Amino acid sequence: MLDLALLRRDPERVRRAAARRMTGAGFVDEVLTLDVQLRAARTTVEQRKAQKNALTAQIGRAADRAAEAGRLRPEIAALDAQIAAAADAMPGLEAQIDALLADVPNLLDDSVPDGASEDDNVLVRDCGPPPELPFAAKPHWEIGEALGILDFDRAAKLSGSRFAVLRGAGARLSRGLINFFLSRAHERGYTEVVPPFLVSRATMWSTGQLTKFSDAMFRDVDGELFMIPTSEVPLTALHRDEILAPGTLPLHYTAYSPCFRKEAGAAGKDTRGLIRQHQFEKVELVWLTEPERSSEALERLTADAEALLQELELPYRVMLLCSADVGFNAAMTYDLEVWLPGQQTYREISSCSNCTDFQARRSQIRFRREATAKPELVHTLNGSGLAVGRALVAILENYQEADGSVIVPRALVPFVGFERISRNGD
RNA sequence: GGAGAGGUGGCAGAGUGGUCGAAUGCACUCGCUUGGAAAGCGAGCAGACCCCUAAAGGUCUCGGGAGUUCGAAUCUCCCCCUCUCCGCCA
Structure with a gap:
C-alpha cells in the first residue's frame, strides 16, 4: 500500500x-x-x-x-x-x-526501464549464447514420460489438467533439488522456516495478494483460509504487527513449500509439461532490511539465486523487468531465466523483487534504529531460490543425452544419490 | 468436537464503573556518582492519528467487534486466540 x-x-x-x-x-x-x-x-x-x-x-x-x-x-x-x-x-x-x-501498485524504482510489455525487459547479464546440443533436443515432457518419471495422464485422472505425477528418479530428483536449495540457503545465512501453507485472509491481504489477486488463489469453502501461492506470503508476514528491536535487521528467511495457483488468466498457455501447474514446489528467499539497504539487498538476494543456477551449470540470463512487467508489490524485479533447449527458449525460474515498504506498510512490520528511536517501516524482498519444478525441467532438457537418458548435475549428485536417470530408473 | 481457565504496555504483574493510557518491578535510554564498572540516586520510556511554523493541544487503542452508562481495562453479548482435561487422529 x-x-x-x-x-x-x-x-x-x-x-x-x-x-x-x-x-x-x-x-x-x-x-x-x-x-x-x-x-x-x-x-x-x-x-x-x-x-x-x-x-x-x-x-x-x-x-x-x-x-x-x-x-x-x-x-x-x-x-x-x-x-x-x-x-x-x-x-x-x-x-x-x-x-x-x-489496488494501487507500488512505486517503481527509478532504475526500472519504461516499457509496454515483457518484450521491453532489459537484459542485465547472460552466459553468452546458449549451448547447442549435438542432437535434436526434446522437450522435458517427452524426456520425462519416456523415462517413466513424469506422468501427466495419471495426474489428469487424479486431479485434472495442470497437475503432474513425479515417479521414481523424478520424485527423488525433485526432493534432492529441494534439499540442495535449502542447504545452500542455510550456508548463506538464511534461517529455514516451515510455515503454514494455509494462511488467513488478513495475512494474504498484508502481503498484497488480496484483494486484487483473489481469483488466483485456492481457498477453503468458508473462504477464511487461503492456500499459499508462494511461501513469500508467510515468510514476509512472519513479523506482521511487530516492532523489531535495534540490531535485528537484516533478517533472512528461507522456506520450502508447495505453492497453489489457479492460473485463471493463463487459459491455453503453457498447457504442456511442468511449466505452469496448479501445484508446484518452490524454495523461497525473503529479506527484511532497513530502507537504505534494500537496493543492495536485492543484488545479494539475486546473486544467491543465481549461484544455484551456476552450481547446477545451467545456462541462464538475468532480466531487469520493465515498468509494464513489474508486479503489484514490487518496486524493482530481476527475473532469472533458464535456457530450455527442448523448447528453444528462456523461461523464468526465479523472480527477485524489492518490495520496499509496500508490504511492510500493509503488514505493519517496523523496526527501531535505536532503543529510543521512532519505529520505521522495514523493506521486504523476496525471490525464488529456486522454483523446483522448473529447475527439474531445466535439468531434463539441458542434461539430456542422445539415448534419452539424463545426467544429474555434479553438484546435485550428493543430494539425489545417483548420477544418471535411465529408462525405468527408480 | 466437549468441558474449564485465561488474554492488560518489551517482559512480569496490579487494577471490578469515575482525574487509569493504566500502580509496582524488571528491561531499556539519558544524567549524576566512579579511576573505570557495579550498586545507588534523578529523569525519561507504548503506538497510531488529527491539528500545527514551533510549542502546546486533542482523539483513539487494555485480544477484536457490538452494547449498557454522563463515564468501561472494569458490566452485558458475539467472535478470535492461548492453556488444561476429555474425545478423535497423522
Missing part, C-alpha cells in the same frame, strides 16, 4: 508513477478529495469528543456526581448528537479511500 501522507505531500509523483505503470491516475484526485472530507469530519468529531470528555471528567470530580450528571446531561446529549452527525460519513469515506489505495 502506498503512503497516504506521500500522496498528500507529492501527488504529482504518484501520478507519474501511475503513468509508468500504464494504469490510470484518477484515484489520486479521488483519494485526495475523500481525504479532505474525512479529515474535516474527524477534526469536528474529535473536538466535540474533547468537549464531552471534559464534561464527563467534571462529573467524576464533583462531590455529588448524580446531581452533576443530571445537570450536564442535556449538554452532553447535544454533543453526542453532533458527534454522531459528524461521524456518520467517516466509515464510508475510510472504506472508499482504503478500497482505492488497496
